[in-house]
Amino acid sequence: MDENATRHHTGTEHAGAGTTTHDQSRGQQQSGTADQAMQQAKSTANQAIEQAKTMARDLGEQARNVASDPAASAQDLARRAREQAGVAGDALYRQGQRAGEYLTQNVNEYPLTALLIAGMIGYGLAFLVHTSWQDQALWGNDAGARRRARQ
Numbered sequence: 001m002d003e004n005a006t007r008h009h010t011g012t013e014h015a016g017a018g019t020t021t022h023d024q025s026r027g028q029q030q031s032g033t034a035d036q037a038m039q040q041a042k043s044t045a046n047q048a049i050e051q052a053k054t055m056a057r058d059l060g061e062q063a064r065n066v067a068s069d070p071a072a073s074a075q076d077l078a079r080r081a082r083e084q085a086g087v088a089g090d091a092l093y094r095q096g097q098r099a100g101e102y103l104t105q106n107v108n109e110y111p112l113t114a115l116l117i118a119g120m121i122g123y124g125l126a127f128l129v130h131t132s133w134q135d136q137a138l139w140g141n142d143a144g145a146r147r148r149a150r151q
Helices: 002-068 070-109 111-150
Strands: none
Touching (some): 070 111
């Protein structure tokens, strides 16, 4: 019986050893997968850090270039402003030209209406000018009296 017990015990040990070896190989595979994932995460993080460093370096160089040569930056801004002003001036000139053509066309088509509108504008301007002259005369006299009253 000792022999059977020894055989049975030895067989169990070998069966247990096989199970342990299989579990160890599965654990090593999982460990290897985890290591690969860890390495991939580290690699991705390192790449992101390098990109951030490169971007920061580029921005620093751009800032240094702008700060080191303000005259060139000012000249560049002046050149851009001149170009934009030229374009805006051309657009304004064309718009004024179209408005003049439109006005001329309407005056030629409706001369009596144009004459009445021009008369109303002239009367309105004359009224404003006349009123401001009267106010200056009134305020001039009143202003002197107010100054004397304050003293």
